[in-house]
Amino acid sequence: MKQVAIGIDIGGTNTVLGLVDQNGNVLAKDYFSTSEYNDITEYTNKLSGNINNLLERLYQTEVNLHIIGIGIGAPNANYYSGTIEHAPNLSFKGVIPFVSLLKEKFPYIQTITLTNDANATAIGEMMFGGAIDMRNFVMYTLGTGVGSGLVVNGNLVYGQDGFAGECGHTMLIPNGRLCGCGAKGHLEAYCSATGMKRTAFELLAQYNDTKSLLTGYSYNELTAKNICEAALKGDEIALEVFNSTGKWLGQALADTVHHFSPEAIFLFGGPMAAGNLLLRPTIESMEDHLLTVYKNKIKVLPSKLVSGDAAIVGASALVWKNQQNKTSSLSK
Amino acid sequence: MKQVAIGIDIGGTNTVLGLVDQNGNVLAKDYFSTSEYNDITEYTNKLSGNINNLLERLYQTEVNLHIIGIGIGAPNANYYSGTIEHAPNLSFKGVIPFVSLLKEKFPYIQTITLTNDANATAIGEMMFGGAIDMRNFVMYTLGTGVGSGLVVNGNLVYGQDGFAGECGHTMLIPNGRLCGCGAKGHLEAYCSATGMKRTAFELLAQYNDTKSLLTGYSYNELTAKNICEAALKGDEIALEVFNSTGKWLGQALADTVHHFSPEAIFLFGGPMAAGNLLLRPTIESMEDHLLTVYKNKIKVLPSKLVSGDAAIVGASALVWKNQQNKTSSLSK
Numbered sequence: 114m115k116q117v118a119i120g121i122d123i124g125g126t127n128t129v130l131g132l133v134d135q136n137g138n139v140l141a142k143d144y145f146s147t148s149e150y151n152d153i154t155e156y157t158n159k160l161s162g163n164i165n166n167l168l169e170r171l172y173q174t175e176v177n178l179h180i181i182g183i184g185i186g187a188p189n190a191n192y193y194s195g196t197i198e199h200a201p202n203l204s205f206k207g208v209i210p211f212v213s214l215l216k217e218k219f220p221y222i223q224t225i226t227l228t229n230d231a232n233a234t235a236i237g238e239m240m241f242g243g244a245i246d247m248r249n250f251v252m253y254t255l256g257t258g259v260g261s262g263l264v265v266n267g268n269l270v271y272g273q274d275g276f277a278g279e280c281g282h283t284m285l286i287p288n289g290r291l292c293g294c295g296a297k298g299h300l301e302a303y304c305s306a307t308g309m310k311r312t313a314f315e316l317l318a319q320y321n322d323t324k325s326l327l328t329g330y331s332y333n334e335l336t337a338k339n340i341c342e343a344a345l346k347g348d349e350i351a352l353e354v355f356n357s358t359g360k361w362l363g364q365a366l367a368d369t370v371h372h373f374s375p376e377a378i379f380l381f382g383g384p385m386a387a388g389n390l391l392l393r394p395t396i397e398s399m400e401d402h403l404l405t406v407y408k409n410k411i412k413v414l415p416s417k418l419v420s421g422d423a424a425i426v427g428a429s430a431l432v433w434k435n436q437q438n439k440t441s442s443l444s445k
Numbered sequence: 446m447k448q449v450a451i452g453i454d455i456g457g458t459n460t461v462l463g464l465v466d467q468n469g470n471v472l473a474k475d476y477f478s479t480s481e482y483n484d485i486t487e488y489t490n491k492l493s494g495n496i497n498n499l500l501e502r503l504y505q506t507e508v509n510l511h512i513i514g515i516g517i518g519a520p521n522a523n524y525y526s527g528t529i530e531h532a533p534n535l536s537f538k539g540v541i542p543f544v545s546l547l548k549e550k551f552p553y554i555q556t557i558t559l560t561n562d563a564n565a566t567a568i569g570e571m572m573f574g575g576a577i578d579m580r581n582f583v584m585y586t587l588g589t590g591v592g593s594g595l596v597v598n599g600n601l602v603y604g605q606d607g608f609a610g611e612c613g614h615t616m617l618i619p620n621g622r623l624c625g626c627g628a629k630g631h632l633e634a635y636c637s638a639t640g641m642k643r644t645a646f647e648l649l650a651q652y653n654d655t656k657s658l659l660t661g662y663s664y665n666e667l668t669a670k671n672i673c674e675a676a677l678k679g680d681e682i683a684l685e686v687f688n689s690t691g692k693w694l695g696q697a698l699a700d701t702v703h704h705f706s707p708e709a710i711f712l713f714g715g716p717m718a719a720g721n722l723l724l725r726p727t728i729e730s731m732e733d734h735l736l737t738v739y740k741n742k743i744k745v746l747p748s749k750l751v752s753g754d755a756a757i758v759g760a761s762a763l764v765w766k767n768q769q770n771k772t773s774s775l776s777k
Contacts, residue, residue: 272706374604
């Protein structure tokens with residue numbers, strides 16, 4: 114019998130879903146626009162329709178299929194209650210009992226579980242990526258925001274309320290840049306992809322470098338990808354964006370190390386396409402900020418999850434991890 | 446048969462030791478000067494002599510005594526390796542295999558275990574204090590430095606190397622005050638008892654308030670206790686020291702919440718004698734810095750450990766916790 118988990122990643126723009134086997138291979142996948150659906154009932158109808166389509170597709174080649182569960186990554190998702198709560202980037206407002214709604218659609222699937230997208234990525238890294246043998250590590254995701262997932266003693270840290278791991282909102286520079294959450298100076302305002310764009314504009318203003326490749330972009334147009342491409346061509350402003358981002362990120366990583374002393378910190382997301390342009394200054398700055406006892410022993414690594422499938426694989430890993438825990442507690 | 450654990454707290458100035466029962470009661474205790482001993486062999490001879498004296502004292506009234514183990518709290522202590530490593534405030538330099546040395550003295554005692562003093566206090570709080578029913582909480586100790594111990598899912602976080610929980614060295618104000626570790630701007634430089642003295646001197650310099658009760662103290666003389674006494678008499682500079690300390694501490698606590706989302710944060714140490722003078726601005730500032738999802742649900746509480754015995758009780762709790770874990774894994 115072939116065991117399969119369903120992985121779903123709910124983003125503000127798109128929802129991606131896929132069927133994932135126990136080795137983290139995506140057997141079938143699909144996506145649709147999240148933002149087209151303002152009504153949660155219509156959205157769950159669409160989602161369950163697409164899941165059924167995927168399953169039918171796979172049943173055509175695999176008759177003996179066992180669906181072991183559905184894992185969902187979503188912003189402001191609560192693992193304990195199975196709810197999505199006041200997610201600013203989703204059109205569904207208030208507290209959505211998402212797991213319950215999906216259980217109504219799939220009563221025959223025993224495990225349906227939900228967590229935030231960065232936590233799902235962390236579990237994906239532990240099940241299928243670079244953290245397979247690690248029991249203490251941290252995942253930082255650099256995207257529109259900065260997310261994080263923390264693993265201690267082999268288990269994700271959910272905290273007392275299911276909301277642990279919001280390291281993007283730790284203080285980087287008191288009274289600094291306005292963060293999307295309304296506060297000032299948070300890490301996310303500096304080291305997200307959006308933060309990098311803000312840094313580029315700050316540097317253009319500061320140096321008036323009219324030769325920079327970044328001078329041709331409006332604020333709406335400029336992306337972290339443009340900055341990366343310019344940096345790879347040797348553009349000084351773009352290179353300085355990566356240096357500053359790394360300097361700030363390294364400071365934040367050091368604070369996380371001083372809490373947890375993890376074996377490694379993984380970095381995931383678009384800006385990581387720049388490789389050492391971001392990694393090198395991040396590691397240098399982290400080491401500068403570490404107590405002696407931690408120096409030269411914490412690895413900072415790019416995520417090993419394949420970026421296109423990471424969201425699906427991460428979400429599905431919630432289910433695989435759950436099954437692994439069951440098996441290991443049975444064997445005790 | 447009466448079960449007893451030996452608790453030892455090794456401080457830079459004094460070593461305190463005691464015999465503690467399973468309810469956290471100190472049955473007998475003793476102390477001696479740590480700083481008089483530069484040689485680790487002489488120190489362990491003195492320590493084991495004092496332990497034996499305590500045991501003999503107790504044997505006089507309790508013939509049927511079972512020593513279940515020795516727990517030790519010490520600066521720069523490593524739980525995994527049982528070593529004390531490069532502790533700046535101890536006269537024993539380098540890496541001291543402390544648990545091994547003590548096992549030579551007490552080969553008949555099965556469990557000898559060591560961790561840093563803030564971790565020991567956290568376990569003490571969990572076994573005998575205000576965190577008895579909590580599975581996710583954080584302990585901050587405010588003394589000469591700022592220490593911390595983190596409990597996730599009912600277990601202390603030791604990290605990959607046994608050194609987790611150095612939150613006193615997270616960044617509070619980039620390029621701020623010089624910290625004892627040589628870096629700048631760490632929490633410890635602001636919110637330890639020493640940090641409060643520094644704040645008092647900064648405020649005296651800023652306001653030139655010649656009526657302040659703190660104007661009569663030299664830098665060497667002034668203590669957090671003096672500041673507390675002056676604040677309780679309404680001294681404005683002293684009150685402002687507590688307000689500033691709370692404002693800074695609250696910012697740091699919020700960062701810790703954004704990592705862990707604990708049920709509670711406990712505060713321990715001399716400055717807590719000031720009660721609400723410190724608690725109120727700390728809670729206000731923490732709430733100001735929290736994401737909406739965490740607001741009004743994280744408790745900030747004074748430690749329930751009795752301050753005179755807390756070090757001994759905390760160290761002994763290492764052993765009691767160990768025994769609790771064994772019992773619970775046997776009953777599975």
